[in-house]
Amino acid sequence: MTIAIYLGAVTLGVICLALFVLAVRRLLGRQEQIVTVMLQRYDDRLAEFAQTLTDALNQPLPARILAAISEPPHSEPEPVGHGEVMRLLEVARENTSADAAVAIVADANKEPVLATVGLSQAEAAQVGRLGIPDYRGARAIQVAFNGEAQSPAGSSPIRFGLAVPLLDPPHEPGMLAVLSRSPDRRFGDPDITSLEDAVSGTKNVLEGSLALRAADPVPERDALTELYDRRAFHALLDREIGRTRGAGDPLALLMLDVDRLTTLNAQIGYLAADAVLAEIAARLRNVSGQRDLPCRIGGGRFGVLLPQGDSREAERLFERLQLVLRDRPIPDVGIVSVSGGVAELMLNDDAAALLGRADAALGLAKGSGRDTVVMAGRR
Template sequence: MTTWIAVAALVLAGLAIVLFVLAIRRLLSRQANVTETMLRRYDDRLAGFAQVLTDALATLQSSRPLATLELEEDPEPMVRALELARERTSADGAIALVTGGKGTPIVATVGLSESETNHIARMGFPDYRGARAIEVGFAGDLAAPEGETPVRSGLVMPLLPEDEAQSLLGVLTRDGSRRFSEEDVDGLAALVDKARPPISRALNLREADVVPELDMLTDLLDRQSFPEVLERELLRARLAHYPLALLVIDVDRLTWLNARIGIVAADGVLLELANRLRSVTHRLDYAFRLGGGRFAIVRPGSEGGDASKLYAAIRDELAANPIADAGAVSVSGGIAELEVRDDVDSFVARAEAALTEAKHVRRGSVVVSGAGAGRPKANGTLHEIAPGDVVLEG
């Protein structure tokens, strides 16, 4: 009997141990399930929080106050405005085109090639007909950079008030399925509102500070106007990232010419030379008489090579058509292209130094300061292709 009781006790003890082990395993399994569920819920909540944070940051990025963008203090507000316009509309490129004052065109682009800039600038300004903005499409005939698809469409609106200048700011996309939304229009309009005052002041379109005076003998712009006009054009070139060239020419042996034909006749030579200058320059140029037989031509949108062609045209005109009693008159020239480090004084000084070098080398020749070596090329060169029609050309 005692033996059976002992066996039963052992069986019960074993069963209790088994039940205990099963209970522990069930408890651990349940705990694992609870832990897994909690971790899954934690991951879901963390992912949701991350998405909310991302959306909030995107909203803040797109709607942050434009005053914080420091357009007022930016030295190149037009280019900065283009960068912001492209960023805020997720566009592939942006362009600004302004014509005002003397009619000097200003073209600035971000994300576009020279050929694309040419094509779009050639289209001119749209008729907004009271609309805040208009969407434009392209037939795919624009030559795109290698590896890129052509520009397909764009959204454009006036950059400056109509009473200041013809203008546009446009964002462009290479995605054929992209359609600009009302949010894009609102964002672009808000940007333009903030960008207008600094761009208008920088371009000096509201009220020209410079009222050029004319030289009494030649009717070209006079020496007093030269530094002020040059400073304005230097600023405009830097704002819009287009080149600027200065050509200074001087009549060779003017003292000898005065002695040979007399001062009055020599003044007639200078007057005729001024007329010849007008015949070879175009309406974008500023021509000055600096005094004596020295003249200067400021060429917005031109590089040294283009200014060299202008000098060659002047030289060839004088050689082919002698001036009355003076006979063949030659001129020497010095050319400077605008560089990053230049101010008005250094820009003029480089052109004058090139002129001095040309006279030392050989009268009737031209020297380009620095020869353009090692300098990055500008986006393009502004050329007149027809009366009143100016485009950017590479």
């Protein structure tokens, strides 16, 4: 009896061991099958990606890019527009980590022509009154300011500047300058080299152009976007402030700036980036109200005056633009965002004060992550 029980236990143990081994083998076989299937799917997707990439490389380039790279060089430089000058200022400001930039070109028969970024109207007027330095063979000239000119709200006054010649003889030398609001900032040789490099890329075009010297009638349209240009913007701003004072109506200003435009220029080139700016301007025009006055101030910066509109209406305009940019990605580029700053005309505001508060709100929007709008506080 004992032997029978012993044999039965041994037999049962052998059967259990066999079943365990069989289960382990089946489990390992299933895992191997899963790994095989996953590897096969990976191979299939890799092959699909390779085919897609090959097809894309074999497709013809977009017409605007093909035209840009295949167009024969011109024997004479093309005229430069205000957009190119503003782009030069943005590059100079970014490469030197400055707070503002200015270009001045003299004309023997007219007042010097001034283009700026990052300056209030009062500051631009102060810089313009300085005129063009007498370089006398110097590569660059440093300038210290007394800080008396009214700066944009929330900003320190301009303290120091660095200027280099914009044009070569026999042309008037002109001036390209970058400016700093920091009392501790001093410009050095690397900054001079950065400005010279920025100028060298556009000097031939600038010297062959009369665009900076020609009178710009007001109001005028920006050639790229067909919106009112920078001069028209300032003229319209003064006009609407005067009209608003007389009628007792509200007036709001929405300032817009295309996010990461410098990165976009580097990724797709200036020609394609200009097409993006034109598309954004078209969408801005479509979502603006009948009384609204959209303008291109320069580079990727836009301003919209809202006569008889308050800050809430300006905010809704930004939201409409934001929606059409998100819902309809720009072909070959994708979704492009903008940041906005809104200010409403206050009792004692002049043009510089209203613009300064809107610019300050825009700066806060850019600093808080972009793709948003900030309302300037009431005083």
